[in-house]
Amino acid sequence: MTWASPLLRLLPETARGPRRDGIFALWLTVRVAQDLFGDSPPPERAHRRRVAALGHRLSSLMLPAPLRRALTGAMADLERADPTAVAQALSQLVAPAREGAGPDAGEVLAEAARSARLALRHG
Secondary structure, three states, X not given: OOOOHHHHHHXXXXXXXXXXXXXXXXXXXXXXXXXXXXXXXXXXXXHHHHHXXXXXXXXXXXXXXXHHHHHHHHHHHHHHOOHHHHHHHHHHHHHHHHHHHOHHHHHHHHHHHXXXXXXXXXX
């Protein structure tokens, strides 16, 4: 199971609007972040293209302000492709995810952040 899968399960349960867009944005972001922790991380060029595509997609979503600000910060860490910074960025997304996308989304982000930290220790 991927770190982002639980967010996908939340989407059909959530009415259209900023909260649903927030869950979708988190799902996209966590997917890109998780790739950095895999057995074979993507090549730098491919990662840069994915981050650019993520930024383009996030810009078109209607997101609650705290979540939009937090995702902007996370994007900077994703661009650097530093797993330690990305793990920290996931941790910093937990509170805005709870506020902007709901408590369940916040819990999923907290678990993703724990998984990232664990991957760093065992990596």
